[in-house]
Amino acid sequence: MNDTVSKCLVGPLFTIIPVKVMKKNESSAGNKIDAARAENLVLELMAIPGRSGEEREVAEFITHRLVAAGADRAAIKTDNAFRSTAIRGNTGNLIFKLPGTIKAPRRMLSAHMDTVPLCVGCQPKKSGQFVRSANSATALGADDRAGCATILTAALEILEKGLPHPPLTYCWFIQEEIGLQGARYLQTGLLGKPAMCFNWDGGSPTKLTIGATGGYRFVIEIRGLASHAGIAPEQGVSAITIASLAIADLHRDGWLGLVVKGKDRGTANVGVIQGGDATNVITDRVQVRAEARSHNSTFRNKIVARIEDAFRKAAAEVKSTTGHSGEVMIDGKLDYESFQLDASSPCVLAATQAIRGMGAEAELGISNGGVDANWLNAHGIPTVTLGCGQMNVHMTSERLDLKMFHSACKIARTLATGGE
Numbered sequence: 206m207n208d209t210v211s212k213c214l215v216g217p218l219f220t221i222i223p224v225k226v227m228k229k230n231e232s233s234a235g236n237k238i239d240a241a242r243a244e245n246l247v248l249e250l251m252a253i254p255g256r257s258g259e260e261r262e263v264a265e266f267i268t269h270r271l272v273a274a275g276a277d278r279a280a281i282k283t284d285n286a287f288r289s290t291a292i293r294g295n296t297g298n299l300i301f302k303l304p305g306t307i308k309a310p311r312r313m314l315s316a317h318m319d320t321v322p323l324c325v326g327c328q329p330k331k332s333g334q335f336v337r338s339a340n341s342a343t344a345l346g347a348d349d350r351a352g353c354a355t356i357l358t359a360a361l362e363i364l365e366k367g368l369p370h371p372p373l374t375y376c377w378f379i380q381e382e383i384g385l386q387g388a389r390y391l392q393t394g395l396l397g398k399p400a401m402c403f404n405w406d407g408g409s410p411t412k413l414t415i416g417a418t419g420g421y422r423f424v425i426e427i428r429g430l431a432s433h434a435g436i437a438p439e440q441g442v443s444a445i446t447i448a449s450l451a452i453a454d455l456h457r458d459g460w461l462g463l464v465v466k467g468k469d470r471g472t473a474n475v476g477v478i479q480g481g482d483a484t485n486v487i488t489d490r491v492q493v494r495a496e497a498r499s500h501n502s503t504f505r506n507k508i509v510a511r512i513e514d515a516f517r518k519a520a521a522e523v524k525s526t527t528g529h530s531g532e533v534m535i536d537g538k539l540d541y542e543s544f545q546l547d548a549s550s551p552c553v554l555a556a557t558q559a560i561r562g563m564g565a566e567a568e569l570g571i572s573n574g575g576v577d578a579n580w581l582n583a584h585g586i587p588t589v590t591l592g593c594g595q596m597n598v599h600m601t602s603e604r605l606d607l608k609m610f611h612s613a614c615k616i617a618r619t620l621a622t623g624g625e
Contacts, residue, residue, distance in 0.1 A: 238614050238615055238618055242358070243354060243358045243610070243614045244610075246270070246354040247351055247354035247610065248336065249266065250353050251329040251336070251350045252328070252329055254324075254325045255319060255320060256319060257381075257382045257386075258287075258294035258295065258379070258380060258383075259295055259319075260294065260295070260380075264283065264296050264318060267353065267377055268281055271364070274365050276360075280302050281299070281300070282302075283298065283300070284297040284392035286386070286391055287387075289390040290379070290386035291383055292380060294379055298378050298379055298391055300374065302374050302375075302396075303364075303370070303374075304372060305370060305373065309372070311374060312372070312374070312401055313373070313374040313375070313396065313399035313402035313586065314356040314374075315375070315378060315405070316355065316356050316377060316404065317379070317387065317406070317577060318353055318377045319349075319378075319379055319382050320350065321382050326342065327345055328340045328343075336604060337602075337603070337605075338601070343601060344600055345604060347595040347605040348406070348599065348603070349405070349406050349407070351593045351594060351610055355593045355613045355614050356377075356621075357375075358617065358618070359620075359621040363618075363621060369622065369623075370622045373621055374397050374399050384541075385576070388581055389541070389580045391580065391581075400551070401587050401589075403552065403589060403590075403591060404581065404590040404591070405592070406577070406590055407595040407598050408595065409594070410563075410591055410592050410609050411592075412591065413557065413560075413590070414576060415545065415570070415589055416545030417544060417576050417578065418543050419539070421506075421537060421538070422496045423494075423495055423496070423509070423537025424535070424536050425493040425495065425513075426492055426533065426536075427447050427492070428444065429441065429443050430525055431486055431488070432525070433487075434486055435485055440527060441489070441525060442487070442531045443487050444480055444489055444490055444531060445488045447516070447520050448478060450519035450522060451515040451516040454518070455515050460515070466507075469501060471500075471504055471508050473512060474496055475494075476495065477492070477493065477494035496540075499543070500543045502543065513535055519531075520532055540575060542583055544582040546588075550587050556589050556591060556616075559620050562619055572590075578590045593610050594613060
């Protein structure tokens with residue numbers, strides 16, 4: 206889960222699109238899964254260390270379980286995405302293709318393998334309906350090992366029980382937590398041209414994320430002029446002062462936090478400031494890391510431009526007595542573009558019907574955070590994201606609701622077999 210708050214789908218920019226569906230009794234025959242096996246899988250997966258860039262052990266675990274269930278080892282591949290990602294990781298995206306036994310468009314099921322560093326050292330422990338980490342200093346890692354277990358369970362059910370199914374592609378992504386890197390650099394030629402995808406990440410299994418914001422991140426290098434802070438401060442140019450003026454200007458004019466300008470909405474944040482070594486030196490180097498988001502790409506670009514202008518203006522304003530001023534260098538990139546599926550998209554309808562088969566009501570929404578679906582849709586694969594019971598992700602209070610997790614596994618099996 207790339208963004209804790211936004212992926213929990215709270216906040217003023219999240220739009221809920223309710224979809225009323227008729228309820229019916231869950232089919233005892235059609236929706237049964239090996240619940241004990243599913244629980245064991247998720248407990249074992251959460252116990253494996255595997256922060257972004259270090260997912261190999263997780264991939265090996267999944268591969269071993271697939272092969273043990275009868276999967277053709279040659280049908281399991283690892284792509285070369287890790288050669289292009291921000292972190293030079295130890296493995297690529299794990300892809301498993303299964304030929305169909307019924308004639309239908311290929312479907313894809315996905316989740317991400319990496320966790321945030323706070324999950325390293327997790328000791329998953331079941332307590333009633335929930336799983337928490339027995340190590341109070343760590344998060345659980347249900348984000349997104351619960352998603353990994355959900356689609357692995359669907360694959361094992363099909364392999365072991367010989368269930369009829371359309372052509373299938375399973376994909377376990379790397380490096381989602383650091384900017385959707387695995388999905389961005391996915392080697393799409395290995396997928397078999399899926400017509401649609403169902404992606405599992407955080408939240409309720411009846412929550413369908415059909416759209417998400419776009420995100421832009423940038424690094425601002427501020428260069429000033431060093432000088433003795435006690436003897437000749439006036440001869441220096443403080444990079445810290447430049448950063449402070451720019452940030453204050455942006456805050457005062459409403460370009461940080463929730464950004465609302467007329468009908469346009471977005472968010473912006475200065476998240477990291479690094480610089481300075483001593484109080485008796487005018488700091489000449491500061492690095493600022495910031496981001497801007499909006500579902501409207503034109504407005505997002507406007508936010509980015511306003512932030513850049515604020516720093517350039519502040520750099521020109523701060524001068525030494527000798528006439529030297531500061532300068533800024535800005536390096537930015539689009540992390541992921543926004544998308545929104547129509548409620549009538551085949552993947553949305555299929556997921557809605559699968560939830561309907563559970564006797565529940567689907568809820569469609571638009572997220573303020575990035576999900577792997579941002580890049581999957583950009584790759585031309587219509588993708589809807591479902592939850593599988595993760596709560597309080599990226600926090601030491603993280604927990605997994607097993608009732609929700611079991612429902613997610615049943616929904617995944619339904620979607621994998623094509624039986625909405």
